[in-house]
Amino acid sequence: MAGYADRPEGSWASVVSEPPPLPLHERGTALAAIDELIAAAEGGSGGALFLIGDPGLGKSALVDRARATVGGDTRVLLARGTPAERDLAFAYSEQITGALPAPDSTAEALPSDPHERRASFHDLARGQIRSWTEGGPLIVLLDDLHWADPDSIGLIAFLVRRLASLPVAMIATLRPWPPEALGTVQELVADGGVTAHWLAPLRRESSDRLFAELIGREPTPEMAERSWQLSAGNPLLIGEAARAAREDDLPPGGARMRRPLLLSHLAGLSAPAVACAQAAAVVGGRARLGLLEAVAAVPEEEFVAGLDALVQAGVVHVAEDGRIELVHDLVGSAIYEDIAPAHRARLHRRAFDYHVGREDAAQAGPHAMPAGLTGDASAIDILLRAGRLAIAAGAVETGLAHISGAVELGSPEPDDELLLEYGDALFLTGRSARALEVFERLSRRPLGGERRTVALMKLARARAFNGAFGEAMRTYEDLLADGEALGDMALSVVLERAHVVWERDGPGPALESLGRDVAGVGAVDALPGGELLATTEWYFKLQTGDRAGLAALEHMAQTAQTQIAAPEGGDVQSMSVISHVVPIFAMSDRFADALELIEYGCSRTWAAGTPRAAIPLRISRLGILLSQGRLAEVLGEADDIEDELELDHLTGPHVTLCRAQALVALGRTTEAAALCAPLERDSAGHSWYARLNLASVRGQRLLVEGRAIEAVAAYREVEGQVERIGLGEPCTPRWAAGAIEAGFAAGALDDVERLTGWLERHAGGPSRWPDMIAAGGRAGLAAERGNDAGAEQLYLQALAEPCVTPLERAAIALRYGAWLRRCGQATRARPLLAEAGQVADPCGAAPLVAAANAELRAAGGRRRRAAATEGLTVQEERVAHLAATGATVREIAQTLSVSPRTVETHLSHVYVKLGVHSKQELRRRRTELRLGQ
Numbered sequence: 054m055a056g057y058a059d060r061p062e063g064s065w066a067s068v069v070s071e072p073p074p075l076p077l078h079e080r081g082t083a084l085a086a087i088d089e090l091i092a093a094a095e096g097g098s099g100g101a102l103f104l105i106g107d108p109g110l111g112k113s114a115l116v117d118r119a120r121a122t123v124g125g126d127t128r129v130l131l132a133r134g135t136p137a138e139r140d141l142a143f144a145y146s147e148q149i150t151g152a153l154p155a156p157d158s159t160a161e162a163l164p165s166d167p168h169e170r171r172a173s174f175h176d177l178a179r180g181q182i183r184s185w186t187e188g189g190p191l192i193v194l195l196d197d198l199h200w201a202d203p204d205s206i207g208l209i210a211f212l213v214r215r216l217a218s219l220p221v222a223m224i225a226t227l228r229p230w231p232p233e234a235l236g237t238v239q240e241l242v243a244d245g246g247v248t249a250h251w252l253a254p255l256r257r258e259s260s261d262r263l264f265a266e267l268i269g270r271e272p273t274p275e276m277a278e279r280s281w282q283l284s285a286g287n288p289l290l291i292g293e294a295a296r297a298a299r300e301d302d303l304p305p306g307g308a309r310m311r312r313p314l315l316l317s318h319l320a321g322l323s324a325p326a327v328a329c330a331q332a333a334a335v336v337g338g339r340a341r342l343g344l345l346e347a348v349a350a351v352p353e354e355e356f357v358a359g360l361d362a363l364v365q366a367g368v369v370h371v372a373e374d375g376r377i378e379l380v381h382d383l384v385g386s387a388i389y390e391d392i393a394p395a396h397r398a399r400l401h402r403r404a405f406d407y408h409v410g411r412e413d414a415a416q417a418g419p420h421a422m423p424a425g426l427t428g429d430a431s432a433i434d435i436l437l438r439a440g441r442l443a444i445a446a447g448a449v450e451t452g453l454a455h456i457s458g459a460v461e462l463g464s465p466e467p468d469d470e471l472l473l474e475y476g477d478a479l480f481l482t483g484r485s486a487r488a489l490e491v492f493e494r495l496s497r498r499p500l501g502g503e504r505r506t507v508a509l510m511k512l513a514r515a516r517a518f519n520g521a522f523g524e525a526m527r528t529y530e531d532l533l534a535d536g537e538a539l540g541d542m543a544l545s546v547v548l549e550r551a552h553v554v555w556e557r558d559g560p561g562p563a564l565e566s567l568g569r570d571v572a573g574v575g576a577v578d579a580l581p582g583g584e585l586l587a588t589t590e591w592y593f594k595l596q597t598g599d600r601a602g603l604a605a606l607e608h609m610a611q612t613a614q615t616q617i618a619a620p621e622g623g624d625v626q627s628m629s630v631i632s633h634v635v636p637i638f639a640m641s642d643r644f645a646d647a648l649e650l651i652e653y654g655c656s657r658t659w660a661a662g663t664p665r666a667a668i669p670l671r672i673s674r675l676g677i678l679l680s681q682g683r684l685a686e687v688l689g690e691a692d693d694i695e696d697e698l699e700l701d702h703l704t705g706p707h708v709t710l711c712r713a714q715a716l717v718a719l720g721r722t723t724e725a726a727a728l729c730a731p732l733e734r735d736s737a738g739h740s741w742y743a744r745l746n747l748a749s750v751r752g753q754r755l756l757v758e759g760r761a762i763e764a765v766a767a768y769r770e771v772e773g774q775v776e777r778i779g780l781g782e783p784c785t786p787r788w789a790a791g792a793i794e795a796g797f798a799a800g801a802l803d804d805v806e807r808l809t810g811w812l813e814r815h816a817g818g819p820s821r822w823p824d825m826i827a828a829g830g831r832a833g834l835a836a837e838r839g840n841d842a843g844a845e846q847l848y849l850q851a852l853a854e855p856c857v858t859p860l861e862r863a864a865i866a867l868r869y870g871a872w873l874r875r876c877g878q879a880t881r882a883r884p885l886l887a888e889a890g891q892v893a894d895p896c897g898a899a900p901l902v903a904a905a906n907a908e909l910r911a912a913g914g915r916r917r918r919a920a921a922t923e924g925l926t927v928q929e930e931r932v933a934h935l936a937a938t939g940a941t942v943r944e945i946a947q948t949l950s951v952s953p954r955t956v957e958t959h960l961s962h963v964y965v966k967l968g969v970h971s972k973q974e975l976r977r978r979r980t981e982l983r984l985g986q
Contacts, residue, residue: 075288076266077114078259083250087119087224094190094222101213101223103238106252108383109289112226116196119224128185129192134200135338140419142448145201146208149193150178174447178208179215186220195225199234203450210237213247219938254286267295282307283314289381315387318368325351325359330368334388335400339376347407348400398425414439418455421462433459453478476511489515506542518702520738522557533570543574556740560596561779588633598781598815606637635673640784641819642857644677652953668704675711682860682896685964686957687715693941706732706743710750717754720899725754745774749788752795757900761798768792783815783823790861793830802837805830825854829865836872863892867905874912883914895965925966932959937975
């Protein structure tokens with residue numbers, strides 16, 4: 054055989070083929086699952102199957118079998134993992150999605166924020182999968198997923214959750230260790246829709262039969278027993294036992310002889326061949342010739358001869374991409390463990406130096422620790438550089454792994470800059486508690502100057518993010534105590550502290566803090582961020598009920614709306630403007646304008662590849678949809694937010710609580726209680742807004758469950774919070790309507806009187822909602838006190854107000870109609886009660902519908918049954934089909950060339966007509982509902 058050095062990489066596969074796979078025994082269940090999944094994909098629907106087992110059980114053979122059985126017209130994508138590429142950003146997923154753009158070549162096309170970049174890559178990958186399925190079914194084969202880099206594992210999980218009914222069959226194999234892939238698979242299985250099949254060793258009968266097939270004759274009982282003791286049913290080890298038996302060298306001794314059996318591949322080989330084998334074991338996976346030669350460190354002629362001898366001995370083979378690969382990891386592990394520790398460290402150092410020489414920091418990193426480079430400044434710098442590059446590329450998990458390695462090399466006392474970057478990487482990957490530990494550790498060091506300021510600001514943010522608001526504020530106080538040292542960062546610290554106070558204590562204390570700290574800092578007009586100070590102050594004041602800055606904020610809102618509507622395509626320059634303007638529109642009952650601005654902001658952030666920046670806007674949309682009674686849309690939008698984005702400690706509770714509010718209004722109180730339970734256990738660690746909404750949802754749920762006295766107690770808790778935080782704007786949030794209904798249900802008229810008075814004192818703003826709820830409260834009080842004429846006048850006044858919150862107006866109509874019925878005016882009551890039910894029914898508000906129908910029957914009326922539900926329109930069917938495949942509202946809008954709001958309207962009709970409550974239910978019942986068939 055000619056020397057390898059004379060052959061270019063990529064041309065050797067025709068010279069040397071991979072070893073033939075072992076026959077498959079006792080794999081009928083796995084094979085049936087594979088065939089069923091492929092058949093489903095070819096029939097238009099698919100899913101994912103994960104085959105899990107220890108090394109040597111035939112997982113790769115199952116992948117090869119699946120690949121061989123796929124029809125010629127079906128597209129197949131294949132990825133195989135290797136230890137050598139486990140630390141390379143997106144190296145595994147690149148095999149199925151194609152190469153990702155380099156971070157330094159896509160500055161204009163991709164976002165700079167790592168999270169946004171990763172989100173963009175995820176979206177690109179999903180779009181790629183969808184486009185491939187347009188030409189027919191797609192089979193995705195993922196072998197050795199346990200060796201995938203962590204960001205590829207995350208991307209694959211992202212795709213699996215969105216396969217839904219796409220014609221895609223994803224078949225993956227993995228081992229229980231390393232554990233990252235298995236943990237992700239277990240989460241996917243728990244979510245539903247994914248199958249995991251554990252492979253077991255062969256039973257004795259099958260083991261003996263395979264051993265006989267491999268040696269080509271019936272073994273003696275003694276040989277069969279030795280094979281069984283050595284292999285314990287592991288097919289690869291059975292193959293090794295058969296190889297030894299064919300050479301009349303099958304050792305006794307059972308499991309303790311497995312490693313010597315695997316090492317027997319090297320028996321009789323030359324020293325250069327053994328050096329090549331050791332180099333391959335240290336490098337792991339598929340390796341380039343240059344790397345193997347550098348690690349083996351033998352003369353070129355001896356290297357070529359030694360490598361040829363390894364191929365002949367069946368220790369290595371040429372992979373499909375032309376690189377050299379060990380026949381199996383078990384063989385590589387045995388060789389690696391047999392290397393003397395000191396020599397093993399030398400081999401790792403050679404691999405490290407080779408990659409450094411090629412300026413490949415990512416591949417050099419994993420060799421640093423086993424090479425014994427602890428404390429080596431250059432090695433630490435190389436790992437840190439690899440981490441930065443990975444994070445810049447959006448591979449935040451891989452980047453964290455590299456930086457963690459740098460910290461480990463720098464132990465026991467990594468330097469300050471390294472710890473700062475480590476804390477940032479932890480924070481970036483959602484490990485906020487560990488990031489806090491790092492910043493705490495750093496704060497105990499004697500830092501000075503700007504480094505101390507930066508470290509303390511990071512510490513304060515981490516404390517606030519973890520719910521330690523008090524400690525965060527004390528940290529900001531320490532910073533502000535030395536105002537001169539802050540320099541240009543002074544106003545940033547002031548604004549950050551004000552927002553932390555706002556998060557914990559509400560707008561009143563935040564306003565006081567802002568004024569005090571600004572006075573302490575001195576002149577701020579020339580400082581960076583000065584333009585945000587007035588806007589922030591106006592917004593805090595508005596929430597306390599002081600409308601001094603309302604005119605300026607409304608002017609900002611009008612300007613933003615004008616810019617969006619401009620024919621020449623004007624652009625709102627600052628997302629912070631949109632974030633402040635949307636609540637102004639919402640508090641002014643201008644819901645359509647608010648939704649238009651939210652849609653603009655979301656489209657802009659999506660086009661810029663920064664979808665996470667739209668999380669606050671999307672949470673605002675949830676609140677608006679709730680107030681309009683669009684309950685099914687709330688659940689669908691919450692699904693989209695949680696599917697598309699990674700929520701954190703501060704944003705996650707808001708989405709959960711909006712979902713819980715919708716579930717309560719739908720009558721699904723048990724589900725709502727289960728959602729809120731974790732938040733109840735940790736309520737002190739959440740923002741004032743989340744705490745207030747949590748108590749409000751509890752009151753709403755208890756009222757629906759008929760536990761009115763407990764509901765009143767919950768709303769008294771809300772009332773106490775409102776007073777403590779200085780909240781004077783009744784529309785942020787609109788909690789008082791539920792509290793008044795609870796007071797009437799429990800007979801707590803003093804509570805109703807007090808709440809109605811609070812609304813009246815804070816009315817007069819841009820919203821007419823407080824006037825409607827207050828008039829309804831006064832009407833009920835007048836009725837309870839026998840003032841029939843006053844009650845009549847006030848109920849009519851309440852119902853004459855603009856209907857901005859239909860379910861709350863329906864509740865007032867219900868209470869009015871029930872009072873008329875009790876007063877013997879059933880004829881006048883019936884239209885009001887019927888109206889209440891007719892308003893609540895399309896919203897799916899089952900408790901309100903049931904109460905209205907019960908009162909209507911008592912008034913001698915009959916519920917007018919709606920005409921038989923019509924079938925879906927053509928456009929509604931298209932929307933339903935796309936939603937059932939896992940497409941988001943934005944993706945459906947892009948596909949059908951309509952606006953997201955039009956899609957939301959169609960989905961509302963679909964939910965009512967099909968009797969479903971969410972997109973998740975639509976996905977689960979797709980076949981039953983015959984969508985797209």
